[in-house]
Amino acid sequence: MHRRPVLLALCAVTAAPWRAVAQDGPIRLRDLYNHDLSFSDLALAHEGKRLSIAGFMAPPLKADSQFYVLTKMPMAVCPFCEPGQAWPDDILAVYERRIVTVFPFNVPIVTRGILELGDHVDPDLGFYSRVRIVEAVTDRA
Amino acid sequence: MQKFLLSTAAVLGLTSFAAAQDLAQAENAWFKAGQATIAARLAVQPNTNKARNVILFTADGNGVGTNYAIRLFEGQKLGGLGDDHVQPQEAFPYAALVKTYSTNGQTPDSAPTAAAMNSGVKTKNDLINMPDSVAVGDCAAGLATSMTLFSDIATQLGKSVGVVSTARITHATPAAVYARTVNRDWEDNSSIPEGCAQKDIAAQLFDAMKAGTIDLALGGGRQHFLPETVTDSEGKPGKRTDGRNITEEVKALGGQYVENDVDFMALTLGNNAPILGLFEPSHMKYEQDRSGEPSLAQMTEAAIKSLQSNDNGFYLMVEAGRVDHANHAGNLHRTLVDGVAFNDAIRKALELTSAEDTLIIVTADHEHAISFNGYCGRGSAITGLCMEINEAGVEHTGTPETAADGKPYTVAGYLNGAGSVLVEQADGSFSGTRPADLTNEIAMDPDYLQQALIPMTSETHSGEDVMVFAQGPWAHLFGGTIEQNVIFHVMNYAVNAQ
Numbered sequence: 090m091h092r093r094p095v096l097l098a099l100c101a102v103t104a105a106p107w108r109a110v111a112q113d114g115p116i117r118l119r120d121l122y123n124h125d126l127s128f129s130d131l132a133l134a135h136e137g138k139r140l141s142i143a144g145f146m147a148p149p150l151k152a153d154s155q156f157y158v159l160t161k162m163p164m165a166v167c168p169f170c171e172p173g174q175a176w177p178d179d180i181l182a183v184y185e186r187r188i189v190t191v192f193p194f195n196v197p198i199v200t201r202g203i204l205e206l207g208d209h210v211d212p213d214l215g216f217y218s219r220v221r222i223v224e225a226v227t228d229r230a
Numbered sequence: 231m232q233k234f235l236l237s238t239a240a241v242l243g244l245t246s247f248a249a250a251q252d253l254a255q256a257e258n259a260w261f262k263a264g265q266a267t268i269a270a271r272l273a274v275q276p277n278t279n280k281a282r283n284v285i286l287f288t289a290d291g292n293g294v295g296t297n298y299a300i301r302l303f304e305g306q307k308l309g310g311l312g313d314d315h316v317q318p319q320e321a322f323p324y325a326a327l328v329k330t331y332s333t334n335g336q337t338p339d340s341a342p343t344a345a346a347m348n349s350g351v352k353t354k355n356d357l358i359n360m361p362d363s364v365a366v367g368d369c370a371a372g373l374a375t376s377m378t379l380f381s382d383i384a385t386q387l388g389k390s391v392g393v394v395s396t397a398r399i400t401h402a403t404p405a406a407v408y409a410r411t412v413n414r415d416w417e418d419n420s421s422i423p424e425g426c427a428q429k430d431i432a433a434q435l436f437d438a439m440k441a442g443t444i445d446l447a448l449g450g451g452r453q454h455f456l457p458e459t460v461t462d463s464e465g466k467p468g469k470r471t472d473g474r475n476i477t478e479e480v481k482a483l484g485g486q487y488v489e490n491d492v493d494f495m496a497l498t499l500g501n502n503a504p505i506l507g508l509f510e511p512s513h514m515k516y517e518q519d520r521s522g523e524p525s526l527a528q529m530t531e532a533a534i535k536s537l538q539s540n541d542n543g544f545y546l547m548v549e550a551g552r553v554d555h556a557n558h559a560g561n562l563h564r565t566l567v568d569g570v571a572f573n574d575a576i577r578k579a580l581e582l583t584s585a586e587d588t589l590i591i592v593t594a595d596h597e598h599a600i601s602f603n604g605y606c607g608r609g610s611a612i613t614g615l616c617m618e619i620n621e622a623g624v625e626h627t628g629t630p631e632t633a634a635d636g637k638p639y640t641v642a643g644y645l646n647g648a649g650s651v652l653v654e655q656a657d658g659s660f661s662g663t664r665p666a667d668l669t670n671e672i673a674m675d676p677d678y679l680q681q682a683l684i685p686m687t688s689e690t691h692s693g694e695d696v697m698v699f700a701q702g703p704w705a706h707l708f709g710g711t712i713e714q715n716v717i718f719h720v721m722n723y724a725v726n727a728q
Contacts (some may be wrong), residue, residue: 119677125521162561162677163648165687179519193654194687195679 115141115199115230118161118181121220126178128206132220141201142181142222143230146192150214155185159222163195182211182218185225197230274323281703281724282543282587284384285534285579286347286717287319289572290340290403291554291565293597293696294327299562299642300553300569302612307570311609311625318576319592319699327695327711330596333362337693340554341414343595343714344406348547349377350718358402358431359410369426372412380721381407381443381545387725388542390445392533396514396526396568397551398451400431403595407547408444409434418454420471430454436476439504440483445544446536448529449551450510452477452489463489466511480506494524499532500539516552516564517571518676526550527574534582543587545721548575557598558688560647560679562613567676589702589724591717597694599645599682606631606641613678614670616641630670637664640673640680647689649679660685703727 121132121142147158148165158164159181183200192198202225210217255261292300297317305315332342335355342353345360353362359379364371381391395404400417409431416422419430429437432454438444455476456468468475477487485504488494494507509523517525524532530548537544550572556564576592583590606616607626615638617626630638643649652660664681672678682689698717700708704724708716 117677124519162559162679164559165648195648195650195685196653 115143115201118142118144118159118179121181121204122179128220132204132206135204136206137203139201139203141199143197143199144181145194145196146189146198146227147180148194149189149191150216153188155188156211156214156216157183157185157189157191157227158216159183159198159200165194178219180218182209182216182221183225183227184221184223185227190227192227192229198227199230200225200227202226271323276706277585277703278727279587279703280727281589281721283389283537283583284380284543284545284589284721284725285583285591286545286547286721287549287572287576287579287590287592288344288347288403288547289550289553289569289592289594290397291557291596291598291691292550292569292572292594293330293600293692293694295597295600295602295694296553296557296565296569297594297697298602299600299612300566300573303566304570304573306609306611312612313608317573318580319573322590322592322699322701322705324701324705324708325697325699326708328593328698328714328717329711330696330714331693335693337691338596339414339691340402340595341406344403346713346715347593347595347717348379348381348406350380350715350722351377352713352715356414357412358406358414360412364412367413367423369412369423369428372410372428375410377410379406379408379410380718381438383722384545384725385443388540389725390537390540390542390544391443392446392537392544392546393444393449393549394447394526394529394533394546395449395549395551396517396571397449397549397555398454398513399435399447399449399508400451400454401449401513401551403549403551404447404449404547405431405434408438417451418469419474420458420469432470432476433474436479439480439485439506444504445502446505446533448494448505448507448509448524448533449549450508450512450514452508453511455508462511464511477506477508480504490522491524491528494528494532497532497536499536502539505536513552513555516556516568518564518567525574526571527578530575531578531582534579538582543725545725548579550575554595554598557600557644558647558690560644560649560682560689561677562600562642562680563674563676563678566613585702587703589700589705589721591698591700591705591708591721593698593717594696595714596691597696599647599690599692600642601645602642603631603639610641611670611674612641613680614640614674615668633664635664637666638668639664640668643680644682644689645692646684646686647679647682648687649682649689650685651681651683652685654685 144159145163149157202222205221302312305312332338339355341358349359356366359377393404393407402414417431453469457470488507553568607619609625610617615630618629620627651662653662707720
């Protein structure tokens, strides 16, 4: 009997971030996560849908690939702090429609594609990801 | 008694001197505060007790400039203008400037700097507790040498020893408390060249725990303690190729091992059994992003409460390891949030110990290529834009200063790093221009990278001085401008003083 108001409330919660996205342009990577790195309401609401995310392109792991990693801040191998090249948790795997056009790691970019959530290991690269954008098109911000 | 009389005479002398001057500005608040500072300094008496406990706080990469930025950030966070804020260590009675260069590096890394503090001698970049006669990576030469560390000295005096870091516990600064290595990157056995008999850093931590020279170790770096065939509680595999699961080995010693904040809070403290906490596969999270892990202050509290059960006292090294990493990233916001977490840890140590018997030293290993613009009005957010000075008042006008290109600029920047305004072009050359649309809101975003000049993938350390602040037994041995290895010698004198 109380289902309708609950559903309406859920719609209101999820609709608000979407309006913000539509009005303010691309979302940021951090908008996909809660503080404990669980997926945010916005991420859950957009699973399987197309959206734009701003960030930076980590140096691609392989040349002429359709895959790269989107980071929230410019991220390259740090000779002093990351000899093991340990990537942070809150990164996004991007699978492009075409071969990736490589941008320098510190140039702001926006990628637009379909949001996929859940664990995935790339069969070719062995790269583990929790969240991906597929069918993506990327350009400078 | 003689000291007391001298001190009293000095204070009385100051009072009569000030009165005799009858200066027009004598009632000015700054003047009075200056007088109060002199009176306080005259009242300071050297503490010549033998140090029961020594706590060495190191914020990695927190040189004079970074420390200044943390001061403003914390002060502004508390609602003030920032520059007049006093961080806990800045209220200590003794301080000195510290020269951080290594024997072959005008710019040091964290290995020789931490080694200087723990062994009493300077050495080469990338070496930890090895003499500089050894070449980096020279396994045989390293095995032929020996150094006694401050943790060994503390153990010989019957004290307990702990090491706490938000970096990997095998990273250079914490490693220097217990390890000796010809290459700082040999954190697990997979990094050691074939045929080299030197033990990796994680294995050396286990040996130290087994020998009783390390009683507690809390930090990150789980991957170096687990075999590659074993995954941790986060599903991440270890890196060891020798099959050793050092976390299980510590438990087999009767020790406690934890991986998250919930189990950490349930640790039994002070039962004299080894404690190992490894809260991340690699470094712990930045304070800005922390989740599921204890804070540096919580780890410091647990360490002190555990080590205090030893009547002979303890030596504890606490590192805010990620101040350095956020500086490397060119991300001032996270640098400063971790700096505040460092201050919280110092405040916790001050609360749990007494200056009568505990020497507390607060320092850094090195500085970064951080730099500061002018002429900013007071209250300009340290991570934000440099605002015009208000000629009719105190706080800035709210109007950003602009450079010759007509664009605003931030208070702080970096000389090099990922935030470089020079960007690689398609032909491989570098060129660029500063963005025109920079606002205070954009600059103060937690993910913003301050503008830098020279393009680099990672911002660098610098050779600029760091501070050392101290209170407690023999803290008065710090003064002037000193070499970094002197820190060891003050600690050593303080625990052995007769």
